Amino acid sequence: MAYSTAARIADEARALLLAEGLEAVSMRRVASAAGITAMAIYRHYPSREALLGAVADQARAEITERWRHRPRQATPRAELRSTLNAVLDLALGQPALYSLLTTDSPSDSADLNWDPRAGKSPVLDAVAAAIDEGMDDGDFPPDDVWQVAVTIVGMLHGLISLHHAGQLGLSDPEFRVLCGTSMTRLLDGVAPQPAAEPVEPVAP
Structure with a gap:
């Protein structure tokens, strides 16, 4: 061609x-x-918007194709970690392109009627597939797959936005650790150990 x-x-x-x-x-x-x-x-x-939209569509198609051929991980949790790392590779390695794909590009995601299940987001698709598999296997409790996927992606995007704005004060390696622990907290819940009950003094 x-x-x-x-x-x-x-x-x-x-x-x-x-x-x-x-x-x-x-x-x-x-x-x-x-x-x-x-x-x-x-x-x-x-227009410039049409050009940027074409750049975003091309990049999104490339990412989708590349992720389609990624080696599958052994467990749903490992697959989620692999997806998280792939997103961070893009966000930290090519921040301008990440910004175009997620915030600056005119796209269907800006439409209030946008359906996350429409297959237009390679990140959401990968996360949803791992969540769905995990629910089928009993690794995750039953829930709405797409709501869980949107929650995970929304958390990750929010952290990336804060990091890009320099508001977290972390190096890129430190930020990756934060994202990993945040994913664990989201999946497992924040459950601190109960405080020890006070011990009444024994009367002499």
């Missing part, structure tokens, strides 16, 4: 995004990098 101008434009936009961040991706700069005029780019993408 021939390498189309539209594909070249999207690739250049993605390269600029990864190198300099979202704010650097302007139609003029992308057109220059792709070797076309600033006006010609609009024949392929009517």
